[in-house]
Every structure is written in C-alpha cells, then in structure tokens.
Amino acid sequence: MNRARLLIVSLLFAAGCGAGAAGCSIGCPGPPPRTDAATPRKLRFAIIPKALDIPVFNYAKIGADRAAQEYGDVEVLWNAPASADQLKQKEILESYITQRVDGIAISSLNGEFLKDTINRAIDAGIPVTTWDSDAPTSKRIAFYGVDDLASGRIMGEQAIALLNGKGKVALITSLGAANLQNRLAGVKEALAKAPGIEVVETYDIKEDVIRCAEIIASGSRRYPDLAAWISVGGWPVFTRNALASVDPSKTKVISFDTISPALDILREGKVQVLLGQKYFGWGSESVRLLRDIKQGKNPPAAIIDSGVDIVTRDNVDAYEQQWKKMSGQD
C-alpha cells in the first residue's frame, strides 16, 4: 500500500508539472533541456508583484515578458503569493536569493518587513530594484513607479476642481502598504487647501473589491449628501457594479487605476477622473534596469518617477488606443 501511495504521488507531481509547463518553455514532463556550455546563459530575473490576484499586475507581466523577448538574453521568473500575504512574499524573495537569480525586482507589500531580506540579496551580489511599491529604507538600487505623494495631490486637486472647492468627501484606501499611505497623505494634503471640503470618512477596504462595493453602498446611504468618493487604489473600478449605488448627478468619483473595466465605467459617467499608472512599464522598465545594472550601467537616479496619466471623458478614446497598442491587442 505504501508503494501505491508513493507511485500515485510521484505520478501526480509529474502530471502536475507537465500541466504547469503547458504553454511555456517545457512541453512535456521531465527536466527542462540542458543548455550546453557554448550556449550563452540567459540572465534570470525574478519579478515579484504583490499578489497574483491583483489585476493590474498582469500588465506588468506582459511588459516584463515583452522586454525579455526583445532583449533575447533575459528569462523572467514571475511569482508572488496567490493573494496579498507579506510572509509568503518574503518567503518567495528568500527562495530567489537561494536560487542565486541574476536580479530581483519586487513590488513590496511591506517595505520595512522586506528590508533585511532585500539587504541580504544585495550583500549576496544580487541586484534588487523595486517597482510600484518601494522599500525605501533598504539597500535596493532603484525604485520605478509613481511618486505616490504627488499623485495623491493630483487626485485631491482634481476633486477640488470637480466640486468647485466645496462638499463632503469620503476616502477609500487599504491600510498597510506604504505607497497607499503616501497617496492618501497626498490627497489629504491637497484637500486641506480647500476649506469648503470636509473629509467625512476614510475607509479601509483591506484590498478587497467586494468589501469596497459594500462600503460604497453603505457609505452612500450613511452620507446621502456626499459630493465625492476618492479611492487611492483601483478597487471601485475593478468590477462593473461596485459603483451601482452611486448617483453621478450628486456624487463624483475619482479613482486610481485604468485597467478594464475602468474606462467603460468612465464612459458610462459613473467615474469622472481616473489616474493611470505605467503598468506595462513596471515590468519592462524593471527588466531594463536590472539588465543595465548587470552590464555595469547604474540607473540615473535611485527613484525613477514614472508619472501618471490623468484620464477623463475628454481623452479616454486616445488613452484606450494607446493601451491596446501596448498590450498587443492592436
């Protein structure tokens, strides 16, 4: 019986790994083909998003894979916790250090928590960059992403313009990640300049789009005279129905992120302003930065501000055309 158990599990692993390899570099169960000594070795870069279930990161993967394909000498290793879990992300980071990859680019769930591990990678000679969410106190070589404080300020300024400087505003965030805290600080800083605007509540939706929809519905009932929702993450526009309870004639919505179905929701008039990040660039720029570092070219600055795209009804069509081109749908 023991033998049967062993055999079943071994077969399962073989089958599972075969399945896992479908559509990738391995065609059938068995170890990957060995490269002979004369074949130039590819640079193996680990790109680690915050989680696999956050939609915006799929575009970073497209960007990273495309950059790797263009360079030809880079292999992208893409992995993250299934859902946001700091401990699992740290475990993945440590496993890439033990695998001695050629470079690591990570979007930190918690930069302070990862600081020592990132430093250990650097000390072991593995270059580390961050993207989307920084680990500023670590020895990471560079960060590529938005200036969160500045983009928060932009959201606040857009809200002031939409509301003519007066009305009640509710904020949506997810506590924990440093980048979201900075964006929130930027929003509050900008809103503080408009004395007619009152922030009635800051909601923590715990990175959960369903909870976000629930909070928008209950918050809209609690504050029937609410003038605007401002979300520092894309949760209200990740699903089509999250804003169902919002009456656009009374309440405006300003949200981060522009991935589908956000642009459709903007066209329907449920959202007035979206801030788009350089999603593809998270992946492609990370690959480029790491490759440059391996070739002895250090980045021009430790913080590379990717900037944001401000999308409204006026420029949504042009923005979508550009998006399709970037994602290869054109």
Add this chain to the structure above:
Amino acid sequence: MKRLRAVRELSTVAILIAEVLFFAWYLWPDAGRAHPFLNAENALLILKYSSIYGIAAVGAAVVIISGGIDLAPGAVIALSGVVTGYHFVAHDWALVPSIAAGLSVGVLSGLLTSLLIVNAKLPPFIATLGMMGITRGIAFIITEGQYYDVSSRLPAGWRPLGVPIDWLAPIVMFAMALIFQVVMTRFQWGRSVFSIGGNETAALFSGIAIGRVKASVYVISGVLASLAGVVLVLVQGQGKADLATGYELDIIASAVVGGASLAGGRGSVMGAVLGTLIFGVLRNALPQIPGATFYDRLIVGVVVIIIVVVDQLLLRRSSKS
C-alpha cells in the same frame, strides 16, 4: 493500531522523500549553475517557513485526534505576535516578559474556547470560528493598521540562546513535535485524547474526564499557536495584525495529510509536522518550474485529496485484515 500509526508515519516520510527526489531531478540546473532546489540554504529556508505552520500543526493534530477542530490558529499567531511587539516595542518591556505576554494570548484564547465547547456545548467549528474573529479583531484594534518593529529593538545578529535566528523556528517545531509525540503515545492523557476522538461514549464509560481532557486540548492548541506567533515575530521582526491570514486551513490540511482523521481518534503529531514539510517543499519548488506559478494551488489541492483518499483505502484494508 500502533503498527498502523507507524506505517502511516513511514509512508508520509516516504512521500516527502519522493517529493524531494522528484524536484531534485526535475529542477536539475543548466551546466555551470548551482542546483536551485537541492542545497543546504534552500533546505533551511523550507524548514524556516514551514515551522510556523508546523508548530501550530502540532496543536491542530491533537485537537483533530480528539475529534474537534480549531479554526483560530492563524489569528492567534497574529495576535500573539502583536501582543509581544506591543509590550516589547511600545512599552519597552524586557523580551522575556513580552514573550510571556504573547504566550498568554494562547492560554486565554484556549481557555475561552474550552469554556465555549465544554461548558456552553458549542460545536468546536462555531466556537473556534468566533475565536478566530475575536483574536484577529483585537490584533487590528491594537495595531490600527500599523506594526511593531521588533527587529529595531533586537541587537543586530541576535542569537537566542546561541542559536542562529533562522534555526529558531525549526528547532522549536521539532522540539514540540517530539514532546507531544511522546505525550500522545506514552502518557495516559494522550491515550485519553485518542479514546475521546475514537468513541466519546466509550471513553466516558471507561472513566475518562471528557470535559477536562477536551479543555486541555484546546488550551494546548492555543498555546502552540501563540508559540508560533512569538517565534514568527522574533524571526521576522514585525508584529502585524494581518500576518498569517488564512493559515488555519493550511495548518489543518498539514495535519490531515500527516494522517489525522477529521472524524477523530486517528492521527499523529509527527505526521502533522511532516505534512507541513510536504507543503513547504511544494511551496518552494513549484514556482521554480517555468509557467507553474498559476498551477501550484491546483496541484497542492489535488495532492491533499489524493493523499487522504489513499489514507482512507489504507485504513479500510487494515481494518479488514
């Protein structure tokens, strides 16, 4: 019964060895590269991260053997870490009393769970589900979304009792597994736990103090979960309310893969620890296979079902013979 238990533990060891050999072969590196999986550093990494589940899985196995279930370990892990950090960082307590405060979380949550199950007669699923919400909620109330940076107060290169910090969790896990393996198999209390899980009525008529044994089982589970939380905060350096979210299911799955029956009366503490290592190897090795990132949860799920089904077949055949 003793023979059956030994056979099951050996077969769990065999699965773990087969798993390691399989990945060692599958992930054989290109010429000139070090093996990405089969190296001492990676083995320590697997042990280090599996141990947090493993310490709690010892308690989970005891609960499952008694015929109960504990859904609170993940939340107790987080609250213990937060309470340790709260006293050590925010109130400048010394390390040992801070650790004691962290461990008291397990004692208190275990006692409360026992009261709910033994005295209020709540089903263990409901009582521990409630306890999971309460402990996680308290952790969030204490931290308000922030965290306690325990590492900032620990000296650089700190070695508790001379042990390198990365070894702390595996040592605690194996020590707990050894202690409870002996307690469960050589002491009257352990035999009582098996009896209650196997047939509670028969256990009652044989004079076992059911309520007292059941209460002790949940206190032990709570204490071991809080020990995992304290170890986590010392090794990882942060006490944070959302750490170990959802780990209760992984902990229960580890105990089940290690031979524990959710019907009670059957299982092993050592098997539960081996179960966490089986998952630890999968968690470490599967992402190293190109393209397998999105398949690993599916594979882990199928592995759990296959192992448990084969276990059932093994049990049925043994019962017949």
